[in-house]
Amino acid sequence: MGRRGPALLAALAVVALAVGCTSTKSGSEESTGDGKTKIGLVTKTDSNPYFVALRDAAKAEADKNGAELVALAGKFDGDNDGQVAAIENLVQQGAKTILVTPNNSTGILGAIKKARDRGVLVIALDTETDPQDAVDATIATDxxxxxxxxxxxxxxxxxxxxxxxxxxxxxxxxxxxxxxxxxxxxxxxxxxxxxxxxxxxxxxxxxxxxxxxxxxxxxxxxxxxxxxxxxxxxxxxxxxxxxxxxxxxxxxxxxxxxxxxxxxxxxxxxxQFPKKMAEQGVRFAVEFAKSGKKPTGFVETETAxxxxxxxxxxxxxxxxxxxxxxxx
Missing domain, CATH: 3.40.50.2300 (Response regulator)
Incomplete structure (x- = not known):
């Protein structure tokens, strides 16, 4: 079919951690203190298999490259308040990058702006914000x-x-x-x-x-x-x-x-290919931590x-x- 595997960028790693202001937990709530890059992931829920696959792929990619992943989620599909709290939580923890699949494409904007004002790279995965340029970049299916x-x-x-x-x-x-x-x-x-x-x-x-x-x-x-x-x-x-x-x-x-x-x-x-979205997002986060280089615009992942x-x-x-x- 000629559309296999869009080119993906450099490498990255993450140790799964989860913090409990929303529903997903994947490890200790404290940083390991070993200098690892901390990356936050906020999904719509932690029960939908799609977001489980996305989260697991982000964790695996992070584990390969020695970063620390803190994975949070809304309590249910549509839980904007839970996602806002999760982003605020991640900023307080010192996440350098936050990957987010917005439940509400406009309701999340205030929390995203506050994070970006603190120098955090914010990337939307799977779901665009409205407007799209409210985040640094979007990685998603068209x-x-x-x-x-x-x-x-x-x-x-x-x-x-x-x-x-x-x-x-x-x-x-x-x-x-x-x-x-x-x-x-x-x-x-x-x-x-x-x-x-x-x-x-x-x-x-x-x-x-x-x-x-x-x-x-x-x-x-x-x-x-x-x-x-x-x-x-x-x-x-x-x-x-x-x-x-x-x-x-x-x-x-x-x-x-x-x-x-x-x-x-x-x-x-x-x-769709959620694993590729997650892997690409983590790779962008690692590159940002290393060089300060930020991705921009819409990065489309394939469909079949x-x-x-x-x-x-x-x-x-x-x-x-x-x-x-x-x-x-």
């Missing part, structure tokens, strides 16, 4: 394009039928949710039979789909922000006997999600369309490849 790729596949899979879609979004205020939704709509040009925020959670997505199906009787496709939402949608469709009549698309590329594509629950997923039903004109990989490259 989420609009990921939504577009999902929409292109779903539209083509309908064999000329107009898309009549249920749209299952993420957390209100999240740029990831807004961008993926916009990309899907641009590509699939669906008749919108109903939109619900699911926070990317399977149970909420199942309930939302059940509710929408009461009036969306002509549905032939479902857009989902991520794979847990897709699996919730599938459960609702299966209970109604509609699973074989509706094309479900998704985004993420977890091993569970690829298995769902393999089993036919999901028609397609657009794979995963399906066992390839369609003409859409570049894709099968689930065998997906299971070799998935995360979680």
């Amino acid at each position: 989420n609009t394009n990921a939504g577009r790729l999902q929409g292109q596949y779903v539209k083509a899979a309908l064999n000329g039928q107009p898309a009549r879609s249920i749209l299952l979004d993420g957390t209100p205020g999240s740029t990831v949710s807004e961008q993926r939704h916009a990309g899907f709509v641009e590509a699939a040009q669906p008749e919108n039979l109903g939109t619900e925020a699911t926070n990317g959670e399977q149970n909420k997505a199942q309930q939302a789909t059940e509710n929408l199906l009461q009036r969306a009787t002509t549905v032939n496709s479902i857009y989902t922000l991520n794979e847990p939402a897709a699996r919730g949608a599938y459960s609702a469709l299966k209970a109604k006997g509609l699973a074989d009549r509706v094309v479900i698309g998704s985004i993420d590329g977890s091993c569970d999600g690829v298995e769902a594509v393999k089993s036919g629950e999901i028609a397609v997923t657009v794979m 369309v995963i399906t066992d039903k390839p369609l003409a004109g859409i570049d894709s990989e099968d689930t065998a490849w997906g299971l070799e490259n998935c995360w979680g």
Whole structure:
């Protein structure tokens, strides 16, 4: 497919530490005092497998290069206050760089500004801030394009039928949710039979789909922000006997999600590479600690369309490849 592995920068290392103002803990709360570079990581939650994979990759990259990683998280998807407290905590601990996946792309800005005013390098991972230049750099999937790729596949899979879609979004205020939704709509040009925020959670997505199906009787496709939402949608469709009549698309590329594509629950997923985001972020942090050099702008990580039903004109990989490259 020609998009394997974007070039990644120098090397870095980190010992996982976690501090308890939010929910993730990965070691002692005190610095080792041995002169290691301290890097903070603030994820949306510490339970979503995507952010677990991101955190574990950051820890492994840090461990290779002798840095110290302090990993914190919001208590739930959308917990802006928890992330603000985590950033403040990391600044107090003396973190030289903070990597953050914002729950709220505007609500986190004050804490980020205070950190940068103290000379801390702040890099957004996975999710952009609004505005994007509120951080020094962003390392992420092009989420609009990921939504577009999902929409292109779903539209083509309908064999000329107009898309009549249920749209299952993420957390209100999240740029990831807004961008993926916009990309899907641009590509699939669906008749919108109903939109619900699911926070990317399977149970909420199942309930939302059940509710929408009461009036969306002509549905032939479902857009989902991520794979847990897709699996919730599938459960609702299966209970109604509609699973074989509706094309479900998704985004993420977890091993569970690829298995769902393999089993036919999901028609397609657009794979992301959170490990590469984390590794690149840690490498930037190490370089900053060594030389003071700061990254700037948007650093895009790759995507791959995963399906066992390839369609003409859409570049894709099968689930065998997906299971070799998935995360979680």
